Amino acid sequence: EKELDTLTKQISILAISIGIIFFLIATFFVHYPLVKGFVFALGMIVAFIPEGLEPTVTLSLAGAVQRMAKKHALIKRLSSVETLGSTSVICSDKTGTLTKNEMTVKELWTLEKSYHVSGEGYAVRGHIKEGPTHVFAKDNDTLKEVLLGGVFADNARIQAPDKKHVRYQILGDPTEACLEVVARKGKVDVEAELKNTPRVKELPFDSSRKMMTVIQSFDGTHRFNTYTKGAPNCVVDKCTSYLEHGEIKPITQEIKDKIMRANDGYAKDGLRVLAVAGRNLDQKMMNNLDSATIETVEENLTFLGLTVMMDPPRAEVYKAARECRKAGIKVTMVTGDYGLTAKSIARQIGLTDPDKPLTVITGDALKTMPDDELRHYLEGEVVFARMAPEQKYRVVSMYEKMGKIVAATGDGVNDAPALKKANIGIAMGGTGTDVAKEAADMILTDDNFASIVGAIKEGRGVYSNIRKFLIYILNSNMPEAVPSVLFLLSGGAIPLALTVMEILFIDLGTDMIPALGLGREDPEKGIMDRPPRSPKDHLINKHVLAKAFLWYGLIASIIATAAFFGANFYRGHIFPNLPVVGWDYRQATTVTLAAIIFCQIAAVLNIRYSRQSMFNRHFFKNSMIFIGIIMEIVLLLCISYVPVFQSFFGTEPLNAHDWIMLVCIPIPLILIDELRKWILRKNYKK
Secondary structure: OHHHHHHHHHHHHHHHHHHHHHHHHHHHHOOOOHHHHHHHHHHHHHHOOOOOHHHHHHHHHHHHHHHHHHOOEEEOOOOHHHHHHHOOEEEEOOOOOOEOOOOEEEEEEOOOOEEEEOOOOOOOOOOEEEOOEEOOHHHOHHHHHHHHHHHHOOOOEEEOOOOOOOOOEEEOOHHHHHHHHHHHHOOOOHHHHHHHOOEEEEEOOOOOOOEEEEEEOOOOOOOOOEEEEEOHHHHHHOEEEEEEOOEEEEOOHHHHHHHHHHHHHHHHOOOEEEEEEEEOOOHHHHHOHHHOOHHHHOOOEEEEEEEEEEOOEOOOHHHHHHHHHHOOOEEEEEOOOOHHHHHHHHHHOOOOOOOOOEEEEEHHHHHOOOHHHHHHHHOOEEEEEOOOHHHHHHHHHHHHHOOOOEEEEEOOHHHHHHHHHOOEEEEEOOOOOHHHHHHOOEEEOOOOHHHHHHHHHHHHHHHHHHHHHHHHHHHHHHHHHHHHHHHHHOOOOOOOOOOHHHHHHHHHHHOHHHHHHHOOOOOOOOHHHOOOOOOOOOOOOHHHHHHHHHHHHHHHHHHHHHHHHHHHHHOOOOOOOOOOOHHHHHHHHHHHHHHHHHHHHHHHHHHOOOOOOOOOOOOOOOHHHHHHHHHHHHHHHHHHHOHHHHHHHOOOOOOHHHHHHHHHOHHHHHHHHHHHHHHHHHHHHO
16 A cells, blocks of 8 residues: 555656646647647656556455465455565464464373373373373372363363264363363263362463463362462472372472473473462362452462473474575564473474574563564574563564564464554464454464465565556557657657557557456466565566566567558658658558557566566466457457547558558567566576
8 A cells, every 4th residue: 555655656746747748848849739739748648647557456456365265364454465475574373373283192290200191183092101001090199180180170172073073173272172181091080070070260371370270169089179280380380399199298499490301301392381280278268269369379289290282383384484484584483382392393393594593582581671682682583482462562563663564473362462563463263362353454264374375475476466567557658658759859740650549548448458467467486485575665666667668668669660650651651751641640550559559468478477488387377368468459450440439549440461460569579578588587597
């Protein structure tokens, strides 16, 4: 939208300036009547205004939206498509976006021993093992309490496959769902436990304390009536004791260090770790649950163990991350997970440059970090862990202050400010909340990072297509303007090779449909090999103008001018004795008009690809291009042979000699441009 505003001003200034110049020359130097000079100048202004710009941009954006929807990316606002193409930084969540969000408990760790858990997914297939031996909850008191803590402090449920769903369905958080699965593998009777010991109060999870607690109405057969699960460092800080061999013992700093070493070891392997702790509330507090608050309950806890989960990275993310680096797009992981886990996953999936050091910044460190220091870290490879929502907002804001175009992903209510702040907010369609989706500009229906990269490719294609359209429209301005320049410079000795009505016919008739076709082109091969577009790089720049006017436009001008003089010569007229009225004059202008149209046929085929040869397997894919070419020829036939149009546009029928010449025009133009592209490809590879 900003670029189109700039473009409108640029073209308006250009067109009006040219119109004023031609008006002054026609009126004061060629001595045209005032009204005739004004109409002449008005024709020049119209010639330089790309009338099809608005429908082309809209069609280009709408076409990209349709293609992106098929690739699991829903765009809520058309202009967001182009914003994606300009993206230079992606601030991405980890869970569910970079990983599958299909949690499976792989290890259970207690201060007594560790256990391996076999099986994948949410089906209860597998066992808890100590070496080769199967272990069950009834065999070990500490293990049983760890499994019970996972079952009770769990708000998720699992639905088995049915006629409607071929896979297990998760109702709630996958992290919690896998705790139920591992409990069942340990032969815990989940239904009986939940029925006999119902929950009476919950202290829900929040991102500041990073834990949750549930209070159960126990019948006296369980060791604890309160269970807490959460980030190991946060839970361990609240523990004053631990359970070992059925005995509760005072916890020491040495024991805490041992727990954290185990946590760090798992985290370095990219595994996610949750700590489970328990507590017995006295009868007084159980009778007065209003007094059971975070401050009164989440203290003096007894450490039980660690549940170690694997959330496998999405297979397609590695390729997508590599494509981002190749395209000059920086991906920064902003997650609530533990720092070592985040760092390990970032390295595993190739999110960061392996040759550069990777800094992990935690939420606690960011709280006291000044902006200058944060800016320094953002220049390098960085991962943010244990982030609070307001800190994610700060990271996005700082990137934008650095002049970056930022895309941010999120799924929760707390992510909404960052999604709103980012240049383009991307919400998860599967796990995302309604608030996140409302704040976002784009929704991923498959919650997949790779879909973002595909959407960025489409966004870049849109901007490229708009530029192609501009080159196509502007290049015809040159052969439209040259006859007027020759007429004025010769003092009228060279008649106008095009009338104002014929100029309007090109701009509003034959140019329109092929130009719209350019807006529907798929992203060109190699478009993700370039760095993101600079915000300072406008739609019209010197390369666009040079290509439009000094390459395609200049060639078309030479051919159109040669066609005008050639048509006169064929009919026995040479300079300076060229007719200015009559049948021969109208015939010559019709040939000139037709020559420009056939130059445009070659131009639209050439402009489709900036470097790639037009002769590829996608040659016939864009049907609108060829519909436009056919329409150009049909319209030319109409104004050349239908009497009512002949009188309106001042044209005459074309003969066989003219058609032979016209059909031959595109061939050398296409071959010359193919040679230019071949040279460009050869130098680009070098």
